[in-house]
Amino acid sequence: MKPTSVTVDPRFRPKRRNWPLIWAYIIECGGSTKSTSATSMAVTAALRGYPGVVFDLDSNASSTTVLGYDEDALKGKKTAIDLLYGKATLDEVALPARYRIGDGDDPEEDFAPIPNLRVVPSSPAMAGADLAIAEDADRNDWFGEILRSYEGDDTVFYLDFPASYGKMPYSVLRMLDEDDSVIPSIKADPKDVKLVKKLTDELERIRDKNRGRRSVPGRPTLNHLLLTGAPTATHNEAAARRATAAAEAMYGSVLLPYIRYSADAKKLYEDECPLPILLPNSVPSVDYRKVMTHLGFVDLAD
Ligand SMILES: Nc1ncnc2c1ncn2[C@@H]1O[C@H](COP(=O)(O)OP(=O)(O)OP(=O)(O)O)[C@@H](O)[C@H]1O
Numbered sequence: 001m002k003p004t005s006v007t008v009d010p011r012f013r014p015k016r017r018n019w020p021l022i023w024a025y026i027i028e029c030g031g032s033t034k035s036t037s038a039t040s041m042a043v044t045a046a047l048r049g050y051p052g053v054v055f056d057l058d059s060n061a062s063s064t065t066v067l068g069y070d071e072d073a074l075k076g077k078k079t080a081i082d083l084l085y086g087k088a089t090l091d092e093v094a095l096p097a098r099y100r101i102g103d104g105d106d107p108e109e110d111f112a113p114i115p116n117l118r119v120v121p122s123s124p125a126m127a128g129a130d131l132a133i134a135e136d137a138d139r140n141d142w143f144g145e146i147l148r149s150y151e152g153d154d155t156v157f158y159l160d161f162p163a164s165y166g167k168m169p170y171s172v173l174r175m176l177d178e179d180d181s182v183i184p185s186i187k188a189d190p191k192d193v194k195l196v197k198k199l200t201d202e203l204e205r206i207r208d209k210n211r212g213r214r215s216v217p218g219r220p221t222l223n224h225l226l227l228t229g230a231p232t233a234t235h236n237e238a239a240a241r242r243a244t245a246a247a248e249a250m251y252g253s254v255l256l257p258y259i260r261y262s263a264d265a266k267k268l269y270e271d272e273c274p275l276p277i278l279l280p281n282s283v284p285s286v287d288y289r290k291v292m293t294h295l296g297f298v299d300l301a302d
């Protein structure tokens, strides 16, 4: 059980609400680095002493895998779809994040815990989330119910979305306000930069639809943009340079410090280990630490 008497730094409880900051990693662009950024930022903050929860809302279960749970490990466990159906509470579904250190499936021998971090695991059933909401409009309030009944000391809810703007993303995004952040994480690729416009249009649509409502905040805002795979001395393609220049021209005011390219970043899925732990000295890990410092998540041990 989480203690309810702890006082949390007010910057993690905007407008004195009872739930943490919400950071939504979303953009309708497959393979754009949403999951890598969500998990890397969450792990970086957790290792610095800031507790959080990663909600894996994508049926591909990338974040779930990287935070230590494959399909076998999830047998008999509740997952994100049970939250959406209102069949379980957050504390029943969220699992302690961990990473693989051995080849077997022994929770003690083959995994090490990641302190301060929990993961709401996904499952293939999350592919039916949009339909579940379409069939029962009451389900639209599932995420709001989780927030209103929350009583812990987490600092951020990191939400990893599928690459789509369906009914499930809508049900979640309408619970954000301007203190929260929609953070598209995109590759330094002209195609990815172009797709940010569709996201800002979608956010505008959500704000319009919820304007004047009292029961939901309804103000998801693109406060930050993450550009990953940014050019380095050894990885320096013209297209990546063009994409970086375009992102600066269009979204300069919300651009976070760049995450540089590393071919090693691909290893995190096969190794079932988040980047900051798997390769703590790789350039993207260094850059994710810079980003979290920039966002005010300084190392509490320093
Ligand atoms: N800094 C980086 N440099 C190079 N490659 C990277 C970097 N960060 C992530 N990648 C790679 O990019 C690929 C896509 O990343 P990721 O799975 O995070 O994207 P995604 O947006 O979550 O994808 P999906 O839409 O499929 O869920 C992965 O192979 C990942 O290892």
Ligand SMILES: [Mg+2]
Binding pocket: 034, 035, 036, 058, 060, 062, 063, 160, 161
């Ligand atoms: Mg993903």
